[in-house]
Amino acid sequence: MEIEVLKNLKWLWAAFSVAWALHIGYVWSLSGRERKLRSELEDIRSLLREHNKSED
Amino acid sequence: MRESVPKALAAVTGISVLTAVYLIFVWVPTEATMGIVQRIFYFHVASAAVSFLGFFIGGIAAIRFLNNRCNSLDDLSVAANEVGLVFAVVNLVTGCLWAKPIWGVYWAWDHRLTSMLILALIYIAYLILRESISEPGQRAVVCAVVSIFGMVDVPIVYMANRWWRTQHPAPVLGGEGSLDPRMAFVLYFTMFALAMLFWCLVRMRRGLEALRRETDALRREAHALT
Numbered sequence: 001m002e003i004e005v006l007k008n009l010k011w012l013w014a015a016f017s018v019a020w021a022l023h024i025g026y027v028w029s030l031s032g033r034e035r036k037l038r039s040e041l042e043d044i045r046s047l048l049r050e051h052n053k054s055e056d
Numbered sequence: 057m058r059e060s061v062p063k064a065l066a067a068v069t070g071i072s073v074l075t076a077v078y079l080i081f082v083w084v085p086t087e088a089t090m091g092i093v094q095r096i097f098y099f100h101v102a103s104a105a106v107s108f109l110g111f112f113i114g115g116i117a118a119i120r121f122l123n124n125r126c127n128s129l130d131d132l133s134v135a136a137n138e139v140g141l142v143f144a145v146v147n148l149v150t151g152c153l154w155a156k157p158i159w160g161v162y163w164a165w166d167h168r169l170t171s172m173l174i175l176a177l178i179y180i181a182y183l184i185l186r187e188s189i190s191e192p193g194q195r196a197v198v199c200a201v202v203s204i205f206g207m208v209d210v211p212i213v214y215m216a217n218r219w220w221r222t223q224h225p226a227p228v229l230g231g232e233g234s235l236d237p238r239m240a241f242v243l244y245f246t247m248f249a250l251a252m253l254f255w256c257l258v259r260m261r262r263g264l265e266a267l268r269r270e271t272d273a274l275r276r277e278a279h280a281l282t
Contacts (some may be wrong), residue, residue: 008093008157015096015153019103023253026142030260037267041231044057051281 060263110140115207
């Protein structure tokens, strides 16, 4: 009986771990995408600033 | 990204999720037939409900976007669909891990499981399509149409184990199955907690989409100048 409970506990543990790993992985991917976009945005802004300066 | 989720919302979400975990692992009684593994049910069913909510929000935002071409509706649509897909994948994976000890197999090609898999695949295709179209206006319109198409599949998934004989258990909510009041309470509470988590993630994703739009606009401006 106890062995059965422990065997099933493995599946319960696996399901909850995978569920949280997916959520945490998603938040991780969101912050990675944001970092990439912010650095790209900064690059484009500096490019535009330089272009405006050269025109002045 | 942090600023897109207000502190109060983050706090309520954190407390709700922790309470749901406590209720699932400590408070709710163990089901007599399946034993401890049945506790996957609360997360599995709640994730499905939240993914359906996401796909409906995404679909309705897409319909409204096609009517008035407001960019914020496109942002909401993509955010709700993408976060809905995360919950759909959680539902599918937890379902497989629950099926193995109960059915003896991870997967059965029955109507409920297959229709849910198709639903997830529609939204994976939606995200691939979104990345592959570079022109923002065209991207938003095409993706809105796919989003509406995906939303139409949601009632089919929901009704699959009512319309056809499936290996998947009969519906416990709004169906013939009965649920212990304490189990029903935990299920509804978990749905609430995951819905709060869903909303936090949608707000984060919407913020990201607004940033992407700003970057695209500046990139076009830079491209025109150089």
